[in-house]
Amino acid sequence: MEGQASGTPFLIAGYLITWAVLVWYLWRLNRRSLQARRALDFAGATRPPIETQEPNDE
Amino acid sequence: MQDLPEIEGGSAPLLGTLTLIAMLAGTAAGLLLVPADALQGSVQRLMYVHVPAAWLAMLAFFVVFVMSVLYLVQRDPKWDLLAVSSAEIGVVFTALTLVLGSLWGKPTWGVWWTWDPRLTTTAIMLMIYVGYLVVRAFAEDPEKRARWAAIIGIVGFVDVPIVYLSVLWWRTLHQPPSSPRSMAGEFVYVLLLNVGAFTILYVYLMVRRYRIAVAEQHLDERRLVRDDPAAG
Amino acid sequence: MRSELILRTWAILWKDLLIELRTKQSFSAMVSFAALVLFLFGFAIGPDPDTLSRLGGGLLWIAIAFTGMLSLGRTFQSEEVAGGLDGLRVYPGEIRAIYLGKLLTNFALLVVLEVILVPVAAVLLQLEPWDRFPTFVGITLLGTFGFSVVGTFYASLTQHLRARELMLPLLLFPALVPVFLGAVNATTLSLAGDPLDHIGGWIRLLIAFDIIFFVVCLWIYPLVLEE
Numbered sequence: 247m248e249g250q251a252s253g254t255p256f257l258i259a260g261y262l263i264t265w266a267v268l269v270w271y272l273w274r275l276n277r278r279s280l281q282a283r284r285a286l287d288f289a290g291a292t293r294p295p296i297e298t299q300e301p302n303d304e
Numbered sequence: 305m306q307d308l309p310e311i312e313g314g315s316a317p318l319l320g321t322l323t324l325i326a327m328l329a330g331t332a333a334g335l336l337l338v339p340a341d342a343l344q345g346s347v348q349r350l351m352y353v354h355v356p357a358a359w360l361a362m363l364a365f366f367v368v369f370v371m372s373v374l375y376l377v378q379r380d381p382k383w384d385l386l387a388v389s390s391a392e393i394g395v396v397f398t399a400l401t402l403v404l405g406s407l408w409g410k411p412t413w414g415v416w417w418t419w420d421p422r423l424t425t426t427a428i429m430l431m432i433y434v435g436y437l438v439v440r441a442f443a444e445d446p447e448k449r450a451r452w453a454a455i456i457g458i459v460g461f462v463d464v465p466i467v468y469l470s471v472l473w474w475r476t477l478h479q480p481p482s483s484p485r486s487m488a489g490e491f492v493y494v495l496l497l498n499v500g501a502f503t504i505l506y507v508y509l510m511v512r513r514y515r516i517a518v519a520e521q522h523l524d525e526r527r528l529v530r531d532d533p534a535a536g
Numbered sequence: 537m538r539s540e541l542i543l544r545t546w547a548i549l550w551k552d553l554l555i556e557l558r559t560k561q562s563f564s565a566m567v568s569f570a571a572l573v574l575f576l577f578g579f580a581i582g583p584d585p586d587t588l589s590r591l592g593g594g595l596l597w598i599a600i601a602f603t604g605m606l607s608l609g610r611t612f613q614s615e616e617v618a619g620g621l622d623g624l625r626v627y628p629g630e631i632r633a634i635y636l637g638k639l640l641t642n643f644a645l646l647v648v649l650e651v652i653l654v655p656v657a658a659v660l661l662q663l664e665p666w667d668r669f670p671t672f673v674g675i676t677l678l679g680t681f682g683f684s685v686v687g688t689f690y691a692s693l694t695q696h697l698r699a700r701e702l703m704l705p706l707l708l709f710p711a712l713v714p715v716f717l718g719a720v721n722a723t724t725l726s727l728a729g730d731p732l733d734h735i736g737g738w739i740r741l742l743i744a745f746d747i748i749f750f751v752v753c754l755w756i757y758p759l760v761l762e763e
Contacts, residue, residue, distance in 0.1 A: 253347025253411040260350045260407045261331060264357070267400050268327070268505075271393075275512045282519035289526050376759060431710040438706060442697045452693055455759055456707065459689075462752060463711050466745065470714035473741060474721065 316511055323508040326501035330356075333494045347411050352494055354404040356502035357397050358426070363506060364394030365433060365461060372457030375450060384450035385521060387457055389513035391436050393506065398430045421472040428467050432460040446524065541630045548624070548637025553644060555614060562610065563645070570603040570653050574660050585662040592663040593724030597679065597716060599653065604646050604683055605705055608691040611638050621695075625761055635688065635757040642691075643684040650676055663727055672726045675739060679719030682746045686711050689753040692760050715749070718742035 334352030341348030371387035374380075405423055406416045417423070436456045443449035556563055577595045581587055588595075615621035624634050654676070657663055665672040687708055694703045709716075722738035 253345045256407045256411050257347045257349055260353060260404050261335065263403055263407070264353045264400060265331075267396065271396055271509070272512075275509070275516065279512065279516050279519070282516055282523065285523050286519060289523065428710050428713050431706075435703070435707040435710065439694070439697060439703060442699050442703060444698070448696065451759060451762065452697075455693060455756060458756065459711065459752060463714075466714045466748065467710075470717045470741065470745070473737070474717050 316508070316515075319504075319508045319511060323501070323504050326497075326504050330494075330498040330501035333497055338490050338494050344412055347408060350404055350408040352498045354401060354408055355495060356498040357404060358401040359499055360502045360506050361394050361398040361401055361426075361429075363503070364390045364397065365429065365464070367510075368394065368433070368436075368457045369461035372454035372461075375454045376458075381446070381450060381521065382518075384454065385517040386510075386514055387454065388437075388440060389510055389517050391433050391457070392513060393509050395430065395433050395437060398426060398433070402426055402430065419471075419475060421468055421475050424471045424475075425464065425468040428471075429460075429464050432456075432463060436460060446521075541633050541636070544630065544633035545636040545640065548634060549640045549644070552611065552614070552637065552641040556641075556645065562607075563648075566603055566607055566645075566649060567652050569606065570599050570649060571656055573599040573602055574653075574657055578660060588661045589663055590728065592657070592661045593727055594720045595661060596654070596657050596663070596723065597720045599657070600646065600650065600680070601683065601709075601712070601716065603649060603653075604642070604680075604687060605708065607645055607649075608642060608687045608708075609701060609704055611642055611688065612691055612695040616695075621761075631758045631761055632754055634761065635692065635754060638692070639684050639688040642688050643681055646680045646684060647677070650680065665727055668726050671735070671739075672723065675719060675722040675726055675742065678739070678742045678746055679715060679723070682715035682719070682742065682749060683712065685746065685749045685753055686715065689757065689760070692757070714745045715742065718745055 330352065334349050338349070340346040367390040368387045371383045371390065375383035375387065402423075405426070409418060409423075410416050436453060439456060440449055440453050443452060574595065577591075577599070578588070581591065581595075612621065615624065621634075625631065654665065658665060690704055690708045690711065694700045694707065697703050718738055718741045722735055722742060725735040725738065
């Protein structure tokens with residue numbers, strides 16, 4: 247069929263783009279959560295804030 | 305300060321695996337399982353990603369609307385964080401929907417773009433929610449940012465059907481709008497499988513994105529505490 | 537309560553119009569800008585009278601929308617001097633009067649602008665609005681009202697944002713699509729003739745959009761100004 251032959255590249259491009267967008271967005275989410283976790287660790291958010299911390303904690 | 309949920313881990317890896325399986329199954333079914341459309345040929349298989357992507361986008365914006373209403377009623381920041389998470393995902397998938405529609409349109413209609421009511425409304429919807437995200441980037445105070453964004457989330461969502469109606473009116477005066485043809489049984493099942501896969505994908509992305517939003521809010525609060533001499 | 541709302545709205549409208557009357561420069565700048573936009577259309581499209589008159593309705597509305605957008609931002613900026621808006625807000629009573637007053641100010645300014653702009657456009661773009669002048673005026677007023685309703689709402693919302701000059705059109709124009717489509721199509725039909733009698737439908741649609749946007753914006757407005 248003529249339509250089939252001419253349409254296939256568009257089909258492949260469509261699926262490739264869909265998966266590329268998925269991978270890109272997940273990669274972005276991963277990077278952002280990694281950054282957020284590092285920043286929180288750095289700020290000491292997983293422990294009580296520095297002002298109220300016990301001296302023997304360090 | 306409320307307790308900080310973990311950013312990774314928890315239910316996310318399991319849900320992620322489930323999403324991946326569902327998405328792979330959907331893609332495989334769409335590309336391999338069903339026969340090519342008699343009229344359009346294999347390019348019609350784009351429907352199995354185009355329609356679910358559009359569904360995901362609509363779902364995401366509906367969630368933005370609900371979360372915006374909840375925020376304005378209860379003023380709990382978590383609704384705002386859920387709304388912005390959903391809006392971001394919605395924008396990504398609206399853009400994908402437009403690209404896929406364009407790729408589908410070129411071999412079938414012969415043009416990349418047509419002023420079809422649904423297509424046009426989708427593009428306007430994308431602009432409305434890009435505006436939503438940009439406003440957030442330009443507002444500094446968290447409470448005001450959440451309130452303004454919620455108002456835009458509500459008015460924008462109300463606006464979408466009105467835009468659709470007006471474009472429909474505009475186009476029907478010139479030519480009938482394109483309408484989907486009725487589909488045979490197996491097409492419907494594959495489409496439903498893909499819609500299901502994209503719905504799980506939405507839930508998974510929401511979990512991930514919301515956790516990031518919560519973590520970033522914690523960081524912002526700490527930064528505010530540090531910057532504010534009265535509190536420090 | 538109702539009469540108080542009307543009084544407050546009137547007070548704000550009167551105050552803003554007085555400010556405009558005393559600083560005529562900004563309004564003259566608006567008019568020049570609108571005329572300039574029309575000239576740019578002429579340069580972009582070329583001097584062919586048929587093309588110009590066919591596109592006239594759309595061009596006129598783009599000129600009004602661009603100029604109106606510039607003036608919208610100013611309505612709330614004038615309140616920033618000496619905390620004017622805070623003064624209005626803490627004043628007891630219905631806060632919606634602020635919205636209504638600003639809305640009517642914008643509407644009035646745009647109507648005055650159009651009184652000057654339409655004859656200029658008619659000359660430059662070879663438009664013939666005189667055959668159905670009452671219809672043309674009605675459509676223009678309806679479209680301008682819809683523009684002012686949505687525009688005033690978003691102008692107030694974006695007032696405190698950084699880069700608000702950019703944010704206002706970004707939010708406003710997508711939301712305005714229904715009003716814009718209605719106004720442009722009805723205007724074009726009133727200018728170029730309407731053999732299939734579609735104009736009534738467009739006018740009803742324009743009225744419906746005006747009412748919907750007005751109700752939604754008025755209802756939700758107190759949330760915008762909340763402190």
